[in-house]
Amino acid sequence: MKAAVILFPGSNRDRDVRMALAASTGRDPLVVWHKERDFPEVDLIVIPGGFSYGDYLRSGAMAAHSPVMREVASRTNKGVPVLGICNGFQILTETGLLPGALMPNASLKFVCRDVHLRVETSQSLFTNRYQAGQTIRAPVAHHAGNYFADDATLDALEEEGLVAFRYCTPDGVANEASNPNGSARNIAGIFNRTKTVLGLMPHPENAVDPLLGSADGNPLFDGLVEALS
Amino acid sequence: MKARVHITLKEGVLDPQGKAIRGALSALGFKGVNQVRQGKYLELDLEESDRARAREIVEAMCAKLLANTVIEDYSIEIAE
Numbered sequence: 036m037k038a039a040v041i042l043f044p045g046s047n048r049d050r051d052v053r054m055a056l057a058a059s060t061g062r063d064p065l066v067v068w069h070k071e072r073d074f075p076e077v078d079l080i081v082i083p084g085g086f087s088y089g090d091y092l093r094s095g096a097m098a099a100h101s102p103v104m105r106e107v108a109s110r111t112n113k114g115v116p117v118l119g120i121c122n123g124f125q126i127l128t129e130t131g132l133l134p135g136a137l138m139p140n141a142s143l144k145f146v147c148r149d150v151h152l153r154v155e156t157s158q159s160l161f162t163n164r165y166q167a168g169q170t171i172r173a174p175v176a177h178h179a180g181n182y183f184a185d186d187a188t189l190d191a192l193e194e195e196g197l198v199a200f201r202y203c204t205p206d207g208v209a210n211e212a213s214n215p216n217g218s219a220r221n222i223a224g225i226f227n228r229t230k231t232v233l234g235l236m237p238h239p240e241n242a243v244d245p246l247l248g249s250a251d252g253n254p255l256f257d258g259l260v261e262a263l264s
Numbered sequence: 265m266k267a268r269v270h271i272t273l274k275e276g277v278l279d280p281q282g283k284a285i286r287g288a289l290s291a292l293g294f295k296g297v298n299q300v301r302q303g304k305y306l307e308l309d310l311e312e313s314d315r316a317r318a319r320e321i322v323e324a325m326c327a328k329l330l331a332n333t334v335i336e337d338y339s340i341e342i343a344e
Binding site for chain 2: 142
């Protein structure tokens with residue numbers, strides 16, 4: 036499986052996700068600079084975490100209009116899978132490739148800690164190595180991870196099975212206490228309609244080794260390799 | 265031609281910053297503030313000299329970049 040990691044000025048988890056991808060795929064992913072209008076064909080595009088363009092205007096707003104994102108949008112429409120992590124999720128909502136918006140955390144504080152996530156479905160490229168209802172552990176590190184969408188959009192996401200992950204307690208209960216940022220319905224990650232795009236705030240690439248406190252992110256990368264090779 | 269753009273959170277979208285400001289005002293003794301909503305203000309200096317066209321251009325800028333219409337409303341004022 037060939038993957039590309041998109042690099043913006045201000046990206047800062049690009050190396051982390053490159054290492055995670057290299058460990059799962061056995062080769063280094065291609066790194067694509069934000070000014071590129073074209074890049075070789077790949078099986079997966081990853082938009083990493085960070086603070087692209089210094090979060091000016093809104094998180095992800097500037098990156099959404101960068102030259103490379105036009106190409107990413109065009110490939111998304113052709114069905115190329117895209118994984119957006121943290122700032123990558125924000126960029127995907129700003130481009131309109133995923134519905135809703137990521138607002139400043141309800142606490143107004145930067146949240147940097149491990150959280151528990153409930154895997155809502157195993158029926159996707161990204162979650163096929165998990166079981167629906169399984170609880171996993173991964174870190175979050177963000178200031179604007181508060182997922183918002185109007186009720187009609189939220190209902191549609193739920194009805195169509197497009198919620199990928201929810202913040203939950205260690206035993207899998209999605210409640211207010213386990214919600215680190217005020218996200219609507221504890222949503223931590225969502226798919227697009229065709230489930231070829233996943234955006235999530237937590238960092239699976241920082242949960243790939245017991246030394247990091249969790250290896251629960253590995254099945255996401257290994258599952259992608261299995262599905263896309 | 266100058267344009268002034270106000271960007272505000274849509275009604276119904278929670279504004280934790282506005283809430284914190286209201287709390288701080290209250291702590292300073294400014295009582296009786298029912299609600300604070302925080303927004304953004306932008307001033308644009310445009311080459312366009314036709315008012316209607318200037319509004320059209322700024323409208324497009326707001327829809328495309330300046331505001332996120334999922335969560336924000338905007339209003340435009342065109343000044344000489």
